[in-house]
Amino acid sequence: MVAVTAVLLLVAGVDLVRDDDPAPTGATATQVAATPTSTPSAVVVGPRKAGKGRGRKNQPPVPAYTPPPAPEPAEPDGVCTDSDVIVEPVMETELAGRPVLVTLGLRTRDAEACTWTISRDSLAYKITDADGDDVWSSAECPAQVPQDEVVVRRDLVGSYRLAWNGRLSSRDCPGTMGHADPGDYGVQAAAIGGEPSEVVPFTLTDPAEVVPQEPVGPPVPETEDRGKKGKKGKGKNKPAATG
Numbered sequence: 001m002v003a004v005t006a007v008l009l010l011v012a013g014v015d016l017v018r019d020d021d022p023a024p025t026g027a028t029a030t031q032v033a034a035t036p037t038s039t040p041s042a043v044v045v046g047p048r049k050a051g052k053g054r055g056r057k058n059q060p061p062v063p064a065y066t067p068p069p070a071p072e073p074a075e076p077d078g079v080c081t082d083s084d085v086i087v088e089p090v091m092e093t094e095l096a097g098r099p100v101l102v103t104l105g106l107r108t109r110d111a112e113a114c115t116w117t118i119s120r121d122s123l124a125y126k127i128t129d130a131d132g133d134d135v136w137s138s139a140e141c142p143a144q145v146p147q148d149e150v151v152v153r154r155d156l157v158g159s160y161r162l163a164w165n166g167r168l169s170s171r172d173c174p175g176t177m178g179h180a181d182p183g184d185y186g187v188q189a190a191a192i193g194g195e196p197s198e199v200v201p202f203t204l205t206d207p208a209e210v211v212p213q214e215p216v217g218p219p220v221p222e223t224e225d226r227g228k229k230g231k232k233g234k235g236k237n238k239p240a241a242t243g
Contacts, residue, residue, distance in 0.1 A: 114152055
């Protein structure tokens with residue numbers, strides 16, 4: 001009876017040892033591959049900073065994103081046709097009684113890039129009041145249109161600035177004409193032989209109504225009176241008088 005019991009204990013011991021053996025390698029690999037990762041990996045944007053985290057020293061740096069360079073503008077090929085040049089004024093609020101800056105946006109309709117000569121024979125523009133009546137016209141004051149050569153492109157709007165003297169105009173453009181009053185106005189421009197632009201509104205402000213702007217920047221710290229500070233220092237360090 002004792003011998004039978006010993007045999008049974010020996011068999012049970014062998015079974016327990018077999019239950020502790022690791023699972024087959026193939027089964028374990030299949031299970032891991034079929035299980036998705038619960039925590040997604042972090043996405044790093046820009047250069048990665050060095051740190052003390054586990055494994056971070058061995059990670060290669062991620063280069064910062066560099067935008068591609070802008071394409072070079074097209075080189076001019078020949079002279080622009082006036083009818084191909086589109087002129088679009090850009091205006092801001094100006095002060096009455098002084099020259100007014102007029103910015104013209106220039107681009108071509110068909111030609112990729114060409115050379116255009118701005119002159120009294122190629123450019124026309126005029127200033128109108130709120131009722132649409134002419135206030136100033138380059139047809140009456142052609143001498144105020146500069147002569148200059150510019151490159152005009154189809155895919156890149158160029159800017160050209162000129163100045164209206166801020167005065168009224170009439171036939172032969174006499175220099176005695178007064179300045180335009182404060183109020184609402186419009187400007188229209190075109191290449192002679194091309195399509196005129198839309199009327200672009202702007203305002204002439206009375207200079208007397210302009211509020212001066214406050215200075216920009218941090219406040220200047222107040223300083224102590226040097227005279228008082230010096231007197232105080234001298235009195236403190238001066239030895240007492242003896243009799």
